[in-house]
Amino acid sequence: MPGIIDEFVRNVNNADHAMAITFVFLDGVGMAPSTPNNPLSTTPMDHLHALLGGPLTSESSPSRRGLLLRPIDAALGVDGLPQSGTGHVALLAGVNAPAMHGRHQPNFPPVALRPLLAERSLFRLALQAGHAVAFANAFGPGYWQAVAARRIRRSASVIAAEGAGLPLRDLDDLRAGRALSWDITRQAIHERGEGDGIPLVAPELAGEHLADLARAHGLVFFECFLPDLAGHGRMGAGGVPDALARIDGLLGGLLAARAPADTIMITSDHGNIEDSSTSSHTRNPVPLLVVGPTAEQFAAVGRIDEVAPAILAAL
Ligand SMILES: [Zn+2]
Numbered sequence: 001m002p003g004i005i006d007e008f009v010r011n012v013n014n015a016d017h018a019m020a021i022t023f024v025f026l027d028g029v030g031m032a033p034s035t036p037n038n039p040l041s042t043t044p045m046d047h048l049h050a051l052l053g054g055p056l057t058s059e060s061s062p063s064r065r066g067l068l069l070r071p072i073d074a075a076l077g078v079d080g081l082p083q084s085g086t087g088h089v090a091l092l093a094g095v096n097a098p099a100m101h102g103r104h105q106p107n108f109p110p111v112a113l114r115p116l117l118a119e120r121s122l123f124r125l126a127l128q129a130g131h132a133v134a135f136a137n138a139f140g141p142g143y144w145q146a147v148a149a150r151r152i153r154r155s156a157s158v159i160a161a162e163g164a165g166l167p168l169r170d171l172d173d174l175r176a177g178r179a180l181s182w183d184i185t186r187q188a189i190h191e192r193g194e195g196d197g198i199p200l201v202a203p204e205l206a207g208e209h210l211a212d213l214a215r216a217h218g219l220v221f222f223e224c225f226l227p228d229l230a231g232h233g234r235m236g237a238g239g240v241p242d243a244l245a246r247i248d249g250l251l252g253g254l255l256a257a258r259a260p261a262d263t264i265m266i267t268s269d270h271g272n273i274e275d276s277s278t279s280s281h282t283r284n285p286v287p288l289l290v291v292g293p294t295a296e297q298f299a300a301v302g303r304i305d306e307v308a309p310a311i312l313a314a315l
Helices: 002-014 046-052 084-093 097-101 111-120 122-128 141-148 156-164 171-175 187-191 203-216 226-231 239-257 304-314
Strands: 021-026 067-072 133-135 219-224 263-267 286-291
Touching (some): 084 122, 084 304, 122 304, 239 263
Antiparallel strands (some): 263 286
C-alpha cells in the first residue's frame, strides 16, 4: 500500500494547478489593542505595516478587496489558557479539540486525538480532493532522533502529514531551497550542529522559497514557533523583536513573490507574544489574515476550528 500512496502523492504533485493557498501558522500570536505592552504595535514590521496600513492590533481593520483581517476565537468555549497541543489539532483537523479533550493541553496533541488527526487532517482531505500538498518545514536527523528517544513527541503537523502519506522534507530539501526551517533563518539547524552546507538565509529569501512551493502545489503549509518561544522569554533578551523581524521579513518575501492567483493565509493557535506583561499564553483572539483572491471566502471564520474547513472550501 505505501507504494500506491507514494505514486498517488507523486501524481498529484505533478498535476498542474490554477491557484494555491499558503497557510502560514505562527504559534503564539494574539490580537490585542495597541498599547506599550503589545510588541506588535511597538516593533517595526515594515512589510506587515505596509500591507495593513498600520500594526497588527485590534484597531486594524483594513477593508479592500483581496485582504481580510479579523480576530478569531482560540479559547473554543473551554476555560483556562488555550494551549498548543489542542490548538494545533483544532487548526489542522477542524475540530474543537480542547472540548473533546476536556481541557486545553500544551505542547503535543492528546494521545486520544491522534487517530482523528491522522485521518481527518487538512492535509489528508486536501490530497483526497485532488490537490497537491506541501508541508514546507524541513526535519533533520536531530528531530527524528529526539522523537525516537522520546525526548519530544510527534507534533500535530507531523502526525497529520504521516496520516496523509505526505512526504516530510529533509535537510537536502532545505539546502536546495525546497523547504524552510521552522525558525525561518536556519539558525536553529546550525545550533543543532546540522548546518553543514546549509547557509543561513535572510527571512525575505525564506519567504521566496515558500512562494516557490506554491507554484507546484495547491496547498502549502509552514509552521513557525518563534513568536511563542519569544513570548515565553525563551529567546533571551531581544528575542521578541528578533522573532517579529524574522516573521516580517518572511511575509515580505512571500508577499512580493506571490502569484496573483495565490492566497496567503496567516493565523495562530493562541495569544502570547502580543502581551509583554506576561510570559504566559493569553485568551486574546488570534488574527486571521488572508491576502489574495480567496480572502473574502474566509469572512465567516470566527474560531480556529473553522479555519481548516474554510481552506478546503476555498481550494
Ligand atoms: Zn502554541
